[in-house]
Amino acid sequence: MIELTDKKIDVDRVIRSVEEPSAGGTSVFIGTTRxxxxxxxxxxxxxxxxxxxxxxxxxxxxxxxxxxWKLTKVSIVHRVGRLQIGEASVVIAVSAPHRKEAFEACRxxxxxxxxxxxxxxxEFFRDGxxxxxxxxxxxxxx
Amino acid sequence: xxxxxxxxFAIARDIAGxxxxxxxxxxxxxxxxxxxxLAESYPGLQKWMEHLRIAVNCEYTGGDAIxxxxxxxxxxxPVSGG
Numbered sequence: 001m002i003e004l005t006d007k008k009i010d011v012d013r014v015i016r017s018v019e020e021p022s023a024g025g026t027s028v029f030i031g032t033t034r035x036x037x038x039x040x041x042x043x044x045x046x047x048x049x050x051x052x053x054x055x056x057x058x059x060x061x062x063x064x065x066x067x068x069w070k071l072t073k074v075s076i077v078h079r080v081g082r083l084q085i086g087e088a089s090v091v092i093a094v095s096a097p098h099r100k101e102a103f104e105a106c107r108x109x110x111x112x113x114x115x116x117x118x119x120x121x122x123e124f125f126r127d128g129x130x131x132x133x134x135x136x137x138x139x140x141x142x
Numbered sequence: 143x144x145x146x147x148x149x150x151f152a153i154a155r156d157i158a159g160x161x162x163x164x165x166x167x168x169x170x171x172x173x174x175x176x177x178x179x180l181a182e183s184y185p186g187l188q189k190w191m192e193h194l195r196i197a198v199n200c201e202y203t204g205g206d207a208i209x210x211x212x213x214x215x216x217x218x219x220p221v222s223g224g
Contacts, residue, residue: 050149050197050218052200053216113223114223116221117223118151118223119221119222119223119224120151120221120222121223121224131152131153131219132220133222135189
């Protein structure tokens with residue numbers, strides 16, 4: 001299951017999507033929106049994606065992880081749009097014959113997603129809003 | 143001349159004030175030439191140019207690739223998903 005959604009992510013559904021009789025374990029990563037960033041209170045978040053490319057790259061990432069660790073199944077679901085604090089922004093579920101592969105592949109998948117999938121996060125503060133990693137954001141901290 | 147569809151995201155979209163535009167450029171142009179043209183139309187993008195990655199038809203691409211008519215060229219600011 002590879003999806004972008006503007007609705008609340010159903011974590012159970014993502015986990016069920018990697019169930020398989022040949023799997024011996026499932027590793028799950030749930031990324032949630034945090035109420036602070038570099039010491040500053042965050043009120044809410046917005047995620048924007050380049051949908052066709054993000055889906056294409058998420059599919060390639062899942063396939064890379066699956067073949068590298070000989071996994072059973074990989075699912076990646078990422079939220080877009082406005083999120084309240086504490087909501088899941090991303091859910092990754094990886095099933096494998098053995099736990100070692102499931103843990104390693106799950107970590108690889110979230111790490112690679114953060115580096116290369118075209119999705120962007122904007123944080124909303126009391127005194128402004130800014131895309132992560134921009135100069136405009138740094139100004140809010142000076 | 144060829145026409146390419148340019149897509150803007152995140153900070154680049156805010157600066158451009160639009161999510162996409164179509165530009166006409168000479169045959170054989172590269173993504174770098176597209177960036178130069180965009181920097182003239184949207185001066186605010188200038189300081190961002192060195193931080194932008196380029197994707198052509200949903201693949202990360204070097205600035206010296208040769209573009210074709212109707213290619214989709216996306217400006218990719220530093221990503222921050224997850």
